[in-house]
Structure formats: structure tokens, C-alpha cells
Amino acid sequence: MAITQLSAFLENTPGTLSQAVTAISDAGINIRALSVADTRDFGILRVIVSDVEKTKEVLSQYTLASETKVIAVKMSDEAGSLKKILNILENARINVEYVYAFTSAIAGSAYVVLRINDLDVAESVLMGHGIEMLSDEDMKDMLG
Amino acid sequence: MKNYYQKEIETASREEILKIQNEKIVKQVRHVYDNVPYYRDLMDKKGVKPEDIKSVDDIKKLPFLTKDDLREAYPYGLLGTDLKNCVRIQSTSGTTGKRVVAFYTQKDIDLWEECCARAIVAAGGTDEDVCQVCYGYGLFTGGPGLNGGSHKVGCLTLPMSSGNTDRQIQFMMDLNATILCCTPSYAAFIGESLAEQGYKPEDNKLKAGIFGAEPWTEEMRRSIENSLGIKAYDIYGLTETSGPGVSFECEEQTGMHINEDHFYAEIINPETGEVLPEGEKGELVFTSLDKEAFPLLRYRTKDICILSRKPCSCGRTHVKMTKPLGRSDDMMIIRGVNVFPSQIETVLLNEGYTPNYQIVVDRENNTDTFDVYVEFSPEQFSDKIADVQAREKALNAAMRSMLGIGPKIHLMAPKSIQRSEGKAVRVIDKRKLHD
């Protein structure tokens, strides 16, 4: 129950991020979640979009783009819910590469994206603890 | 009052120099033909016999030697005497693949050191001077050459070798160094470091600097002269021909006198090999006249120069060469290390990258910057920053082991490296090395 994230390589020159985002929107694709990690020399844009194939095509025209499976979890209202998930993973000795959050105005909730190398193990561990994860289908249904 | 290390030969008339050269070249060619089968084959192939060479005018009949020949003949193929007669090896700073080793008998070393001594005296050196040598010591010829020359002049020699700038400055100030020998960029760095430590140019006892082993401009010369309060002299040489001291500047600072009693210089058209008349720009070619262990006939330096026989106010009569004005191949000298774009391409292909790359060299604060931009492929891209950084680091290490210096690696998206008229621009050298 993982969802598909697209990553794109951004050279550290002014305007590369807006160029990438503009190209995606111009193609009529919705960006549901977005995160940028950068160093002094380059950045990596990570997006969850309504149309993976089309986005990949758009991005590949001028930069490197790759697909990665990530886990998306809905945050409950109670305090410390992210901490709880991270604790579960830590106790199972599962390493989290990076995390970012997004909200959905339509669904009125917050979600967290977790990038984990050992996806299958993580999924079964989280499921074992009754944590619900989104699928690509859920993303479509929920966010339109 | 003018000083010379060997006045008689340094100020000899043109006729006297020619007479010496003509006598020496006959012997040198015979020595090479009899002792170096590699070059004998080249002569035989060209149909030239030692007896065809009666004077320096006949040198143009001889075949050229190139760096490729030196690599092909590595290590002993161009040796002109038994190894038991050799006392020293020096080597170029290049990589394993490009390394050149040169051999010396004691006589070769003495003559080489005399050439360096001439350079030191031309820069005003006497036995009253304290000569600080901060060229590298070891396989590199800079340290050993100037060290030997300094001894011959009778200077008090400070064999500092390169690096450890604080210690260089401490010795320079405490022991009253008067002559500094190093690369021009290191001289500039010492100048800056002195200023940072609060010293003014007049606080040191230096009067002259002998700087070589890398290209530098007149502008850089003036800035070094001002920051150290000295007169800065250029020196030229190659490991292949012995080391520094093949030619050196006098007080006129308008070119370097070639030690013509030991080296015969020609300027050729690098395309055709045709010998060009004095005053024309072309590739510098050297023929050693009296070397025992590593005699080289018509060695192509790849340095582009102009020769001039205009009389010099210093009284020296030996021909002068300009600083190298460029290269006839694509070699770059970065931080004193010879770098060929082809080596970078080899590393990229070995490491699984495309040969789409660009080398950018610049000079900041008198130090060369060295950046290599490389396009990588979707398979090599990862969504994790650490993976991309690890790739850059690994590529830097692979380059360092090939070149001896590691460039800053910048991974780039495909097709993002600029091309001019469809043709990739491989090298952008922003340094202003030639006036």
C-alpha cells in the first residue's frame, strides 16, 4: 500500500524549481504534495501528482526524473501521532530516509509521506499496529 | 655592476657559442646513436646517420621526440648510459599513465645545478644571500634543482620544500631570507599571508624571487613584487630536459635566456614540423648538447614560444625565449599538475558516465579552481541527496587517483551542459595566464 512519488533533479541555478513546477501545472497536472531537499550545489524536487506518467514525461524533457514508492499516512488529531509512527518504525529497526507532510483541503486532513528503503517490512509493521496507509487509488478518490 | 655565475660562457660571442654548440652536437648525436636503440631506430627510419650531423644547422635533419616516445620507452628506453653510472631519478608530476622518469649522472646533475646557479646569480644572488627554496623536494625537479643551484652560488640554503606557510614565514623572517624560490601562485599566497599577519612588504629581507613551474602573467608579477617588496624573475624548464634552469630571466625581465651551451632551441610549426625563423611564434623544441644519462634530441615541449636574439642590456648573449604563450596540445596546468581532458574522459567512461562533461578552470585568490560538470543518467539518479553526493565524492576520488588532483564534481541533468554550435565545449579556462 504505497503511493508513487516522482523525484526530479534540480540544478542549483535560479528558477529551476519554478520552471519544474510551472511545466507540471501547464500540462494540467495537479501537484498534491511537494517537497524540495537541497544542498549548496543541487536540489531534489519530490512531488506526488495526479498523473505520474505524464509528469515523468514533462520532467524528463529537461531533467532527470525517477519514480519512488513511498508510504503516506493520515495524521490523526491526537497529539504525537507522527511520533507514534516513527517510534513504531524505530522499534522495528526500520530506517526512515526522509519525511514530509501535506494537507488536503478537500479531505480536511494532514498526511505524512515516509521514504523507507525496506518498504514491504515497513508496511506490514505499520499495518500490524493498525496504521492506515494510502494507496494510489485512495489518493485519486480522496483528492480528486 | 653586473654579476654572472659563468661570465665567460654567459657573455660569449655568437661565434663562440656556435663553435661550442657545433662541437657538442656532433658528440651528442653520436652518443645517442650508439647508446639509445630507440632513437637509433628513429634515425635509421629517417635515413639519418650520425655523420650527417656536422653542426647545429643539421639538427633539422633529425627526427622529433615527443612525450609519447618517452612513455613508449618508459622507463629505460631512452637511457644513454649504464644504470650504474646514474645517480638520480626525477619524475614529472603527472599520473601513472603519463609519468616520465629522467635519469642523471653526477655530471648531468652538476650541469643542471650550474644552470640553476646562473638563474640565481642573474636574480642578484651571491654567497651573502639566504635562499629559501619552497618548491617541492622529491621526484619533482623544482626543489632539488634550485637547492643545488643555491649551493653552487654559495647561498645559505633553506630547503623548506612546499607547504606549511606559517613555518615558511617564520623561517623567512627569523633567518632573514633574501631570495625566495617557489611557484608564482605560492609566492602570491605567501605575500597575502604576510599581510594577514600584519607584516608590511618592507618588513622582510627578501630582494628577489625565482618563480616557475606554472604560467603567470605580468600583472601577477607586479602584484607579487609589490606584496613582497622584491623583484620577481621567471625560470623555465622541464623534467625531460633536466628541470628548472633550461632558461631564466635576467634583470631586464623581457624573456628568459636559454642556456645555449647545454640546450639547442628551435621553434617549429606544430602542424608541419617545419623550422621557423627567429621572431616567429611556434612550438619550442630542445636538443640537449651534453647530457649523458638522458640525452634528448629534438624534444617537442608543446609550449608555444617566440625566440629573440636582440642584444640584452644584461650583457648575456644567449638567445631569449618568451614565457610559454600557450600549448600546442590541450594540456592544462592546474595547481602545478598537468591535466589532459582525455584523462577526465577516461575516468568518466570507467565509472559508467557519459562523456558529456565540461571542465572549468579559474583562479581565485591566486589558487586555481578546478570544476568538472558531468551529465548523469536516469539510472544513476536517486531521490536521495546522500546518494547523489556519494556519486560526486566517488567521482572526485577516481579523478584524484588518475590526475593527482581532485576536481569539484557537479552532476548535471542530461543535455544541460552548454554546447556551442552543436559542438560540446570541453574546457573553459577563465584564468588569464598569458598576456
Ligand SMILES: [Zn+2]
Ligand atoms: Zn639579459
